[in-house]
Amino acid sequence: MTDMSGFSDEALAVFAFAAYHQLTSGQMVKSVVQQDGSGHKASDKAVEELQSRGFVEADGEAIHFTASGEKALQSFISGIRGGLNT
Known part of the structure:
Protein backbone atom coordinates (compact mmCIF):
# COMPACT_ATOMS: atom_id res chain seq x y z
CA MET A 1 0.00 0.00 0.00
CA THR A 2 1.08 3.54 -0.68
CA ASP A 3 1.93 5.54 2.44
CA MET A 4 -0.61 8.36 2.56
CA SER A 5 0.59 9.75 5.89
CA GLY A 6 1.63 13.36 5.87
CA PHE A 7 -0.83 14.45 3.20
CA SER A 8 -2.82 17.57 4.01
CA ASP A 9 -6.59 17.23 4.28
CA GLU A 10 -6.84 19.26 1.06
CA ALA A 11 -4.68 16.75 -0.81
CA LEU A 12 -6.66 13.85 0.64
CA ALA A 13 -9.82 15.58 -0.60
CA VAL A 14 -8.53 15.27 -4.18
CA PHE A 15 -8.19 11.52 -3.64
CA ALA A 16 -11.61 11.40 -1.96
CA PHE A 17 -13.19 13.16 -4.93
CA ALA A 18 -11.55 10.74 -7.37
CA ALA A 19 -12.48 7.77 -5.16
CA TYR A 20 -16.11 8.89 -5.12
CA HIS A 21 -16.22 8.97 -8.90
CA GLN A 22 -14.50 5.62 -9.23
CA LEU A 23 -16.73 3.94 -6.67
CA THR A 24 -19.95 5.32 -8.15
CA SER A 25 -19.03 4.65 -11.78
CA GLY A 26 -17.18 1.37 -11.34
CA GLN A 27 -14.53 2.64 -13.75
CA MET A 28 -10.90 3.52 -13.08
CA VAL A 29 -10.39 7.26 -12.66
CA LYS A 30 -7.29 8.73 -14.27
CA SER A 31 -8.17 12.41 -13.90
CA VAL A 32 -10.59 14.74 -12.15
CA GLY A 54 4.82 13.21 -8.30
CA PHE A 55 1.23 11.98 -7.92
CA VAL A 56 -0.46 14.35 -10.38
CA GLU A 57 0.06 16.69 -13.28
CA ALA A 58 -2.37 19.58 -13.59
CA ASP A 59 -3.18 22.00 -16.39
CA GLY A 60 -5.61 24.35 -14.64
CA GLU A 61 -8.69 22.51 -15.86
CA ALA A 62 -7.95 18.89 -14.95
CA ILE A 63 -5.82 16.99 -12.47
CA HIS A 64 -4.26 13.95 -14.17
CA PHE A 65 -2.99 11.16 -11.94
CA THR A 66 0.49 9.87 -12.78
CA ALA A 67 1.21 6.13 -12.51
CA SER A 68 2.23 6.75 -8.88
CA GLY A 69 -0.94 8.76 -8.33
CA GLU A 70 -3.11 6.01 -9.78
CA LYS A 71 -1.44 3.51 -7.44
CA ALA A 72 -2.02 5.87 -4.50
CA LEU A 73 -5.68 6.28 -5.48
CA GLN A 74 -6.17 2.52 -5.55
CA SER A 75 -4.48 2.30 -2.14
CA PHE A 76 -6.80 5.04 -0.86
CA ILE A 77 -9.85 3.14 -2.09
CA SER A 78 -8.55 -0.10 -0.57
CA GLY A 79 -8.20 1.76 2.71
CA ILE A 80 -11.80 2.90 2.51
CA ARG A 81 -12.98 -0.63 1.80
CA GLY A 82 -10.76 -2.06 4.53
CA GLY A 83 -12.10 0.44 7.04
CA LEU A 84 -15.59 -0.89 6.44
CA ASN A 85 -14.54 -4.24 7.89
CA THR A 86 -13.48 -2.92 11.28
Whole structure:
Protein backbone atom coordinates (compact mmCIF):
# COMPACT_ATOMS: atom_id res chain seq x y z
CA MET A 1 0.00 0.00 0.00
CA THR A 2 1.08 3.54 -0.68
CA ASP A 3 1.93 5.54 2.44
CA MET A 4 -0.61 8.36 2.56
CA SER A 5 0.59 9.75 5.89
CA GLY A 6 1.63 13.36 5.87
CA PHE A 7 -0.83 14.45 3.20
CA SER A 8 -2.82 17.57 4.01
CA ASP A 9 -6.59 17.23 4.28
CA GLU A 10 -6.84 19.26 1.06
CA ALA A 11 -4.68 16.75 -0.81
CA LEU A 12 -6.66 13.85 0.64
CA ALA A 13 -9.82 15.58 -0.60
CA VAL A 14 -8.53 15.27 -4.18
CA PHE A 15 -8.19 11.52 -3.64
CA ALA A 16 -11.61 11.40 -1.96
CA PHE A 17 -13.19 13.16 -4.93
CA ALA A 18 -11.55 10.74 -7.37
CA ALA A 19 -12.48 7.77 -5.16
CA TYR A 20 -16.11 8.89 -5.12
CA HIS A 21 -16.22 8.97 -8.90
CA GLN A 22 -14.50 5.62 -9.23
CA LEU A 23 -16.73 3.94 -6.67
CA THR A 24 -19.95 5.32 -8.15
CA SER A 25 -19.03 4.65 -11.78
CA GLY A 26 -17.18 1.37 -11.34
CA GLN A 27 -14.53 2.64 -13.75
CA MET A 28 -10.90 3.52 -13.08
CA VAL A 29 -10.39 7.26 -12.66
CA LYS A 30 -7.29 8.73 -14.27
CA SER A 31 -8.17 12.41 -13.90
CA VAL A 32 -10.59 14.74 -12.15
CA VAL A 33 -11.75 18.28 -12.82
CA GLN A 34 -9.50 20.92 -11.26
CA GLN A 35 -11.87 23.82 -11.91
CA ASP A 36 -15.33 23.48 -13.39
CA GLY A 37 -16.22 27.11 -14.04
CA SER A 38 -19.18 26.89 -11.65
CA GLY A 39 -17.26 27.70 -8.51
CA HIS A 40 -15.95 24.22 -7.73
CA LYS A 41 -12.17 24.22 -7.60
CA ALA A 42 -9.47 22.01 -6.14
CA SER A 43 -7.22 23.75 -3.67
CA ASP A 44 -4.11 25.21 -5.31
CA LYS A 45 -2.18 24.10 -2.23
CA ALA A 46 -3.39 20.51 -2.68
CA VAL A 47 -2.49 20.47 -6.36
CA GLU A 48 0.99 21.83 -5.62
CA GLU A 49 1.48 19.27 -2.85
CA LEU A 50 0.42 16.37 -5.07
CA GLN A 51 2.54 17.63 -7.97
CA SER A 52 5.60 17.99 -5.74
CA ARG A 53 5.21 14.34 -4.69
CA GLY A 54 4.82 13.21 -8.30
CA PHE A 55 1.23 11.98 -7.92
CA VAL A 56 -0.46 14.35 -10.38
CA GLU A 57 0.06 16.69 -13.28
CA ALA A 58 -2.37 19.58 -13.59
CA ASP A 59 -3.18 22.00 -16.39
CA GLY A 60 -5.61 24.35 -14.64
CA GLU A 61 -8.69 22.51 -15.86
CA ALA A 62 -7.95 18.89 -14.95
CA ILE A 63 -5.82 16.99 -12.47
CA HIS A 64 -4.26 13.95 -14.17
CA PHE A 65 -2.99 11.16 -11.94
CA THR A 66 0.49 9.87 -12.78
CA ALA A 67 1.21 6.13 -12.51
CA SER A 68 2.23 6.75 -8.88
CA GLY A 69 -0.94 8.76 -8.33
CA GLU A 70 -3.11 6.01 -9.78
CA LYS A 71 -1.44 3.51 -7.44
CA ALA A 72 -2.02 5.87 -4.50
CA LEU A 73 -5.68 6.28 -5.48
CA GLN A 74 -6.17 2.52 -5.55
CA SER A 75 -4.48 2.30 -2.14
CA PHE A 76 -6.80 5.04 -0.86
CA ILE A 77 -9.85 3.14 -2.09
CA SER A 78 -8.55 -0.10 -0.57
CA GLY A 79 -8.20 1.76 2.71
CA ILE A 80 -11.80 2.90 2.51
CA ARG A 81 -12.98 -0.63 1.80
CA GLY A 82 -10.76 -2.06 4.53
CA GLY A 83 -12.10 0.44 7.04
CA LEU A 84 -15.59 -0.89 6.44
CA ASN A 85 -14.54 -4.24 7.89
CA THR A 86 -13.48 -2.92 11.28
